[in-house]
Amino acid sequence: MINLLKITALFLLPISIFGQNSQNMKMLANINNHHGDGEYSACWGYTAPDGREYGILGCAKGTAFIDITDTNNIYEAAYLPGLDQPSCCREMKVFSHYAYVVADGIPSGLQIIDMQYLPDSVHLVNTYFVGDFTMGHTISIEGPYLYINAGDYNIGGLFVLDLSNDPVHPVKRGEWEEYVVHDSRIINDTIFACNIYNPPGWISVIDATNKDNLRTIAYWENVPSPGPHNIAISENRRYAFVTDEIGGNPRLLKIWDISNLNNAVKIAEWHPPGITTSIIHNVELYGRYLFAAHYSAGLRVVDVSNPFGPVEAAFYDTYPANDDFSYEGCWGAYIFNSEKIIASDRATGLYVFRTNFPLKEKNPAIAENFSLGQNFPNPYNPVTTIKYSLKIDSYVTLKIYDVTGKLVSTIIDGNVAAGNRQVNFDGSNFSSGVYFYNMIATYRDGVTKTFSESNKMILLK
Template identity: 25%
Template sequence: SGAFDGRFVACNEGLFIDIKGTNLDQERIWDIQHQPADGCFPVTLSWDPSELPSGGYFHLVDPFLGTLVNVNMRLRNSYTDDQDLRNLQIKYNYEICSNYSINEGWNMLSLPLGVANSNYLSLFPNAETGTLYGYSDGYFTSDTVGTCRGYWLKFPGTETAQVCGLDRVECTVDLTEGWNMIGGPNCNVPLSSVTDPGGIIIAGTLFGYNGGYFNSSSIDATKAYWVKASGPGTITVSCSAAPLAKTENKSLTIQTEEQLEEFAKIELKDASSNLQRLYFSGKLEQNINIESFSLPPLPPQGAFDVRLAGDYRLSESDEVTIEIQSSDYPVNVKVIDLNQNEVSRYLLKEIVGGMEVGSHRIVSGKDIVISNEEVSLLKITKQQALPTQYSLEQNYPNPFNPSTTIKFSLPEAANVRLTIYNTLGEKVSELVNRNLDAGYHRIEFDASQFASGVYLYRIKANDFVETKKMILMK
């Protein structure tokens, strides 16, 4: 302990040389152990990629299935063990195999390998026939899966699929203006490492799918993604540019959570627990492009999706329309962080064929259950809450010249008389004498024809009577 050491380990023996054949179509593993000398942490392993055998693939990985370290040794010439793992492996494969975690229903996937037979049923024999869709200004059906492209594919159940082929370490992808469905190479590449010479990727528009669209900060192997471009151009997604640890892209990954903290949140969850979140009733900073909060095209029919009208996940408005696509009702709706007060309330309305078929008072944090499978449209509307008592407020401004506003509240419909008197008790004007609905009311009083002085205004509504004083000062 305390002395520097590095060695191969085979059959519990330490070796300086460990020769294994790489001319066979099978996996080879070299186990490496090392320890730094006291005060000399960390240890760096280095090699010459040009001296590796010409065939197959060499990766330096950790013993935990490559979750911490996964270095393509043909693309790099060193690795510094700053995690102090002390145990690493060199893995050789003639072919590379990628594992897919498949969900029941619709999946967005890509092919990061070169394969001899790219028919989707050859690669994924359990997939549902006729459900492979690509995208190019609209969905199209396909029988084959191309590399560096994204696809929808439907499965009858969850499973783990494995596809083997020749390693793909870079993807050059042509984007068109608008939404594009893309895949990446056989590694996880942070968005910050994507080469975008034209700066065409719109910030905040990289989306994956897992029972609902989610905003992503990286392009991961085997997955497909939506990305929105401001114009046509080419981007490059490369394993050689991908750091070992994901980094946050300051230019392409906007500070979403900071922006959304001021907004009310709408959580929608179907009976299969697919969850998606929308935002409304807030204000974006002036330098933020609303297109950063646009959503990709609808997934295929049957896949869960919710969005605000206009294909956005955010609106600055207090009133919004929500579009739902689901094959698994009921759908639960919950609104969080909604700024309600004593003079306003929000309603959630169920719409079928343009007609309202249900209405719910929104209580922040409380679930509303939508059971009617015909409901694919919801509307959130803001209304004044009814007052709980009669009241007459002081006019404003006061003193005034020549006009002022008088406000009063009615907890129920009433016959209302609002009358102006001078200090002698003589009626000089009657502003209201009619039936009014329950709610908050305001009346403008124009005193341009009256002399300066003190006046009284009196309200009578059912059994409620109140009088206040105001001053006209010309």
């Protein structure tokens, strides 16, 4: 096993060192191996089939793969140099066991990195170029589709890469080139694109149902003093959380009611309590909490269960020197299903955190009785297993839907006795793509009650 660099987790250090820079959040570890090369940028996460967890860190001259499974002893398992050296901005996303990395340097292309050999090594399996594309600023993903944002392709809008048939050799599909797209968030077949520059401060909403023909269906201006860099969308698709990286001061989180896309209504603004000079950057939603990388103010955790009144629940300041108006400090964050949190700091590398409270809470009355697990393996080909639990005899339906919402298969439709259950789903007769499975359990507990839950799965042939 490659075991190049190891460090000991810092959670045993005296509380007085870090206490003044944090609230309700504990630092478990920090690794900073490449600061001499220049500044760090984005981070993302990967959980291997064996359960090991890896933080992926954008470095000035390449990408580091850091095993964070044991937070007492995190270490850099692998490192892959970029074509461009150095780059201020290196971002990545994950599909199956591949990492897809873009950078602002020319030429950087799209690096496709096979992670299935971790913790021993990673393998560069392709560097993708198409047309005049040689670099990208950010990268987004939804299902087997990658979206390259703000590169040098055309005017710097976005274009779609299809991974469904061969993740190593993407197929270019459609593009949207009305304006520059600094970053985007894709929910099913809807793109929310941040037009940070021109027109100044728009969020464009784009229908991507037909991946070869992207079309604008709505837009709104992220007023006042807009400069939207990044966006997150609530699970119910009713609220948008938009970050202003440029524009007026303070650089705010703005929350919008988008239940009517043609009439978005701003309902709240937020910045860290007592701090008006730090710049907000990237945000990720996890349950009721929004994780905001807030540059010089560090990583902030905001309870947005009431989007009209966001409240800070926790923070850790990765850049304690000051809260100045600068692009130093925390760049991005990623939350694992284990509720470990990683964050990247431009100067000090990758951090691993936990909050002092659980991030996802289920209805106790329901959670005691029922659960629907994530299918495994996922992605799968062609058979996957779905586990579920019934503590009370129930009438159960378990149905599979495609991304358009069309019912494609019914696995269970009948009475099922209480207990821990599992069922296999065979996708041999289905095409590659994203599917959703929904379980509804109806039972008697004095009165008739219903439990319903859905999960996403990916068939990759």
